[in-house]
Amino acid sequence: MDKLIKIHSLDNVMIVTADIQAGEHLHIRRTEYYFDKPVGIGHKVAAQFIESGGKIIKYGVPIGSATEDIQMGGHVHLHNMKSDYIPTYTYEKQYPGDANPSLTNQSINQVL
Amino acid sequence: MSHMQWQGYLRKDGRKGIRNYITVVYLVECAHHVAREITSRFKEHPVQLIGFAGCYPNAYADRVMNSLCTHPNVGAVLLISLGCESFDRKKLEENIRQSGRPVNSIVIQEAGGTRKAINDGVRWVDWCSGIIGNTMMVPMTVNDLVVGTVCGGSDATSGITANPAVGLAFNKLVANKGIAIFEETGEMIGLEEVMSSRAVNPQLAIELKKSVEKAARYYSAMGHGSFAPGNADGGLTTIEEKSMGAYCKSGDCQISGLIKPGDRPVQPGLYLMDVVPDGEPKFGFPNINDTVEIVEMISSGCHIILFTTGRGSVVGSAISPVIKICANPQTYRRMEEDMDINAGGILTGETTLRDTGEKIFEGILAVASGIPTCSEGLGHQEFMLSYKTFTPLGPGCLPV
Structure with a gap:
């Protein structure tokens, strides 16, 4: 069985379907992947080289961007990708002349 | 056929x-x-x-x-x-x-x-x-069928097995001129652009986006966060990714309309159901449990509900059969009698995403022809209807 599956044909990441141990080699469709660190089930692995700033594609759509170059087979997670999402509704309340725009709807990473 | x-x-x-x-x-x-x-x-x-x-x-x-x-x-x-x-x-x-x-x-x-x-x-x-x-x-065929989908008792496997498999079944259902309905706008935060780009026309695109923004506002008023540290442990990195895990049940065909509970689509296609009440939060949480969501989908005409679960929900429903698709192979082994389809086999190598999507589609046909689901066989007929407030649909939401 494949320990790495692609959910959508357009994806540039694969999903780990069973825990990968440190030092493990995997052969997926004639490509060899080597893992020097463990990668847990449900995590993402780059299916190709992803340039810094490039979109991470899963389910056929962008789910964020790479914050550094990611080699094929590299673990893709908090350390090398980020969300591109800024809620549009947080801006709706900031009318011209609004003296004290509410912060309550802003996401945590905008406030910190 | x-x-x-x-x-x-x-x-x-x-x-x-x-x-x-x-x-x-x-x-x-x-x-x-x-x-x-x-x-x-x-x-x-x-x-x-x-x-x-x-x-x-x-x-x-x-x-x-x-x-x-x-x-x-x-x-x-x-x-x-x-x-x-x-x-x-x-x-x-x-x-x-x-x-x-x-x-x-x-x-x-x-x-x-x-x-x-x-x-x-x-x-x-x-x-x-x-x-x-x-x-x-x-005689009845797929183009007489209305099928809805919800998830409940989700875990880290839901978004990589059962949910994308339902998406494949939905693609096939819509290709065969059936009607498919999905919901959970509260779990589509971060996907406003992705979803509105699938709208059949620009007017609908605006309405789709507004429905997610409404959900985001409603949930923040209820004090609900969207992304928890546990999500990251399970391999999820961004809110977009987490939302996609639920949203991928909708497959990737065009979205034909936006409905509210009780609105009934008549043209074949894929529809988003907006279940978040309009106006200021009045009666508490939009949906207090999975059954309320299932009942709303049935009120919009669903003959069958596809219910994905990782942790292992057992619910069925009054009026329309519920096909339970188990995302997690361990849960399936523990609760086999309650599960109609084992999507967890995708993780154990017993099956593939594509085959599971086919199996779900075949399951829809079997249940439509009269074969009871697990929950029907076990006598489940959960039902719940609560208080809500809705304003009528905006223009361009529901093609006739």
């Missing part, structure tokens, strides 16, 4: 049902016991219990109840009223009669109390069981 056609129950409005239930309906909690007693005398018959607990009027509950009582899977209706509740029983009874279904009302205060009301009700259901078998049967 002969298995793509089966016999369904023809209703006066032209819709076709895959089940033929006598539905006993209590119109206030005070009438619940009498309705339950009547239903319980018919355990081996297709007789089901639903109801609305509230004593105060609510336009949404009224609308949903009217839709449910005239649902194609319902063949006859018995209304149980205490007598002083505010539910508009006369209008509901008239609508059911207009729909060509046998209907009767029992008012407990007029019948002379609990025992007499139960006896009257049992007698009517008994009589009705005799005539309901005469309902005309006609």
Whole structure:
């Protein structure tokens, strides 16, 4: 069985379907992947080289961007990708002349 | 493909049902016991219990109840009223009669109390069981079907097995001119652009986006976060990714419309159901449990619900069968009797995403042709209807 599956044909990441141990080699469709660190089930692995700033594609759509170059087979997670999402509704309340725009709807990473 | 056609129950409005239930309906909690007693005398018959607990009027509950009582899977209706509740029983009874279904009302205060009301009700259901078998049967195909999907008891496997597999089944359903409905706008935060780009026209794109923004506002007012540290442990990195895990149940075909509970799509295609109330939060959480969501989907005409679960939900539903698709292979092994389809096999290498999508589609056809789901076999018929407030749909939401 494949320990790495692609959910959508357009994806540039694969999903780990069973825990990968440190030092493990995997052969997926004639490509060899080597893992020097463990990668847990449900995590993402780059299916190709992803340039810094490039979109991470899963389910056929962008789910964020790479914050550094990611080699094929590299673990893709908090350390090398980020969300591109800024809620549009947080801006709706900031009318011209609004003296004290509410912060309550802003996401945590905008406030910190 | 002969298995793509089966016999369904023809209703006066032209819709076709895959089940033929006598539905006993209590119109206030005070009438619940009498309705339950009547239903319980018919355990081996297709007789089901639903109801609305509230004593105060609510336009949404009224609308949903009217839709449910005239649902194609319902063949006859018995209304149980205490007598002083505010539910508009006369209008509901008239609508059911207009729909060509046998209907009767029992008012407990007029019948002379609990025992007499139960006896009257049992007698009517008994009589009705005799005539309901005469309902005309006609050929039915995928393009007569409305199928909804929800997830409940999700875990880290839901978004990589069962949910994308349902998406594949939805693609095939829509390609075969069926109607597919998905929901959970509260779990689409971060996907406003992705989703609106699938809209059939620009007007709908705006409405789709607004529905997610409304959900985001509503949930933040309820004090709900979207992304928890546990999500990152499970391999999820961004809110977009987490949301996609639920949203991928919708597959990747064009979105034809946006509906609210009780609105009924008529054109084939994929529809988003907006279940988040309009206006300021008034009655608490949009949906307090999975059953409320299932009932709303059924009120919009769903014949079948595809329910994905990782942790292992056991629920079924009154009126429409629920096909449970288990995302997690360990859960499947533990709760096999409750699960119709094992999508967890994608993780163990027993099956693939593509084959599971096919299996779900085949499962829809099998259940539509009369084969009971696990939850039907186990006697599940959960039901719940609560208070909500909705404004009518915006322009361009529902093609006719």
